[in-house]
Amino acid sequence: MRFGVREFELALMHRMRDLNPLRVEQALADLDATRAELRAAHTHWTRLAHSATAPKGRAALRMALGPPPYAGTAEFGSLTCDVARWRLPSWPELEFEALTGPGGEVWNLWFVRPGGGRTVSFADLTPWGCVVADVAAGFPGSAQGEGSAPHHWAVDFTHDGTPRRALFVYGLYQRLA
Structure with a gap:
């Protein structure tokens, strides 16, 4: 299996599936990809990461x-x-x-986001629609931190007086906790 852009995207989506399986399923359909391809891409990328000879x-x-x-x-x-x-x-x-x-x-x-984050509102928090910097720009006083697994990230913020936690994978918004 050649490992190119498509396989790399699928490997990223494998980790995103941890927090947003429905969005990943939609993306697989859009790519005309299968769950088996998703798993194979993740396995291949992991094998490359642990190989003594791979870059x-x-x-x-x-x-x-x-x-x-x-x-x-x-x-x-x-x-x-x-x-x-x-x-x-x-x-x-x-x-x-x-x-x-x-x-x-x-x-x-x-x-x-090229050029830095953009200011987002609470209504703008759609899966895969914003990045960590967007949420930080949209909610002053927000606090960034590590998530619960590798490549997971969290941003704590307050909206309408209620504490919230936005969850990210590879810096891409997935869902609220």
């Missing part, structure tokens, strides 16, 4: 997605990371971002 870090992403259309650096305090971003067909308004360290090891993978 690692940003090189693995480049193998699957090609050269990044955007490459640069970002500073977080005294830390400088390399940044690479790709557009994926299933999420055309977003970019998939990899932050890597000096040795090319991946420190973070997630979806971002």
